[in-house]
Amino acid sequence: MSPLPDNLKVGIDSIDQRHEEFYTLFEVLKKAGDGEFLEAFDAVILHTQGHFSEEEADMEKIVYPNKAEHIQEHKKALEEMNYFREKASSGKLMFAKAYVKDRLGDWFRNHLLNMDSDLARVINKSSY
Ligand SMILES: [Fe+2]
Ligand SMILES: [Fe+2]
Numbered sequence: 523m524s525p526l527p528d529n530l531k532v533g534i535d536s537i538d539q540r541h542e543e544f545y546t547l548f549e550v551l552k553k554a555g556d557g558e559f560l561e562a563f564d565a566v567i568l569h570t571q572g573h574f575s576e577e578e579a580d581m582e583k584i585v586y587p588n589k590a591e592h593i594q595e596h597k598k599a600l601e602e603m604n605y606f607r608e609k610a611s612s613g614k615l616m617f618a619k620a621y622v623k624d625r626l627g628d629w630f631r632n633h634l635l636n637m638d639s640d641l642a643r644v645i646n647k648s649s650y
Contacts, residue, residue: 525549530634532642537580540573541634548630551622559619560610566626567603574600581641584648592637599629 525545531538547566554562574596581589603626610618 530631532639534642534645537638537642540576543569544573544630548627556615559615563607563610563618567607570600570603577641580645584645586641586644588637588640592641595633595637599633
């Protein structure tokens with residue numbers, strides 16, 4: 523079964539695939555025990571770096587009015603992930619776990635429903 527709920531699909535395969543990959547890694551991270559948490563967090567961060575760069579490369583191919591705002595959201599999210607990754611590696615594991623459980627999933631869902639859906643709309647319009 524796809525880890526990406528149907529209502530979160532934007533209908534462009536490359537984008538949906540990236541989001542599916544995020545959810546797969548995110549599920550592993552949420553279930554990770556203390557000893558597996560850092561490795562799972564690193565996997566999510568590594569994926570997210572590539573995910574955002576690919577999305578930003580997509581933006582370059584079209585006229586996309588919300589580019590600056592979208593890139594800014596990516597940058598802030600990665601900074602936040604790295605901040606909590608540092609916390610986790612300096613012994614504040616519960617702090618990082620709370621971020622993953624209470625914030626990261628919501629952030630991703632909101633970003634997908636607002637920014638990424640908007641990007642998909644503009645890409646679809648541009649291909650006519
Ligand atoms: Fe995305
Ligand atoms: Fe995005």
